[in-house]
Amino acid sequence: MEKLVPFLMAAIFVAAAFGLLKLALAVSSQLTRQKILASKAGSEEAATALFCSYFGMKNVLSHVVLPVNTSVGRRYTRLDAVVLLPTGLVVVELKDLSGQIENRDDRIWHQSTVTRSGEPREVDFASPFMQNEHHILAVRNVLGKAVSIPIHGLVVFTSPHVSFARKRDDVYTMAGAVDALQTLSSHGRKLTAEERNRVLSVLSTVSRKCSSAWAVQQKKR
Numbered sequence: 001m002e003k004l005v006p007f008l009m010a011a012i013f014v015a016a017a018f019g020l021l022k023l024a025l026a027v028s029s030q031l032t033r034q035k036i037l038a039s040k041a042g043s044e045e046a047a048t049a050l051f052c053s054y055f056g057m058k059n060v061l062s063h064v065v066l067p068v069n070t071s072v073g074r075r076y077t078r079l080d081a082v083v084l085l086p087t088g089l090v091v092v093e094l095k096d097l098s099g100q101i102e103n104r105d106d107r108i109w110h111q112s113t114v115t116r117s118g119e120p121r122e123v124d125f126a127s128p129f130m131q132n133e134h135h136i137l138a139v140r141n142v143l144g145k146a147v148s149i150p151i152h153g154l155v156v157f158t159s160p161h162v163s164f165a166r167k168r169d170d171v172y173t174m175a176g177a178v179d180a181l182q183t184l185s186s187h188g189r190k191l192t193a194e195e196r197n198r199v200l201s202v203l204s205t206v207s208r209k210c211s212s213a214w215a216v217q218q219k220k221r
Contacts, residue, residue, distance in 0.1 A: 029053040037175055042158030044094040047174050048081050051092075054178055055185075059084040059196075064203055065210040066138040076214035079135045083181060084199060087188035088150030090181060091139055093132040097125075098161040103168065106130070128155045129170075142206050147198050149191060152184060 032053045036046045048062045064079040080094040099113025099121075107130055111123045132153040139151055155170065156177045164171065172180055191199075 039160075042160060042174060043096050044080055044158065047092075047094050047156060047158045047177070050174055050178065051081065051083050051181070055083055055085065055181065058200070061200070061203055061207070064207045065214040066135075066142050066203075066206060067210055068134065068138050068141075076210050076217050077135060077138055078214060079139070082139070082203060084196060085181060085185045086190050087185055088152060088191070089139065089199060090152045090154050090184065091132060091135050092154045092156055092177070093128045093135065094156050094158055095128055096158045098159040100163055100165065101157075102165045103127075103171070104166050129153075139203070143199065143202055147195065147202065149195060149199065150188060154180060 033050060036050045036053075039046060044062075048060060051060045061082045061084075062080065064082050065076055066079065068075050068077050079091055081092040083090045083092060097111050097113075099111055102110035102112070105127065107127050108124050109127050111121070111125065113121050113123075115121050132155060136151055136153050143149075154172060154177055156172045156174060158174055160173075
């Protein structure tokens with residue numbers, strides 16, 4: 001029995017250390033979440049960090065570049081964030097716009113805001129829902145039939161200083177997006193480890209290969 005004491009003590013030490021590590025990570029994540037949500041200046045990076053704190057860094061991919069086939073040939077599109085949940089994949093369209101958003105049109109939305117110098121600013125931009133539909137299609141094409149999993153879309157405005165002409169339940173704040181992702185996590189069939197690894201591997205690999213081509217495409221604009 002005396003010979004087992006050192007091994008038992010070592011096992012207890014390892015278990016305690018592991019417990020403290022988990023506690024430290026949990027506290028760190030909680031502090032990260034509070035800091036991000038309390039910030040007065042939302043951003044795509046802040047939203048991505050928030051998703052990582054809830055769903056794990058390995059399950060959140062940002063700035064994923066994928067190919068798309070168009071009438072003028074192959075082009076490339078960049079997805080703001082992709083979150084792999086236990087039950088499926090979520091393609092997230094992030095907008096860090098502030099001010100008043102006119103969102104009555106299905107294709108073109110409009111932003112009315114004031115710059116730091118006090119000048120009014122009016123900008124048209126494509127509907128984030130239309131953008132995300134293209135992104136979801138790109139993901140489906142890349143994954144193909146070999147990886148058949150549910151794919152959802154989410155539109156998130158990161159700034160706390162934004163308002164909308166028309167209230168929509170499918171437009172989320174960062175905190176609301178986390179709630180929506182957690183709800184999706186609890187519904188549906190759980191993905192296998194093989195499916196999860198396959199999804200992350202394919203998206204990461206394709207994105208790396210397409211990033212340089214996307215950069216060239218941006219320069220030509």
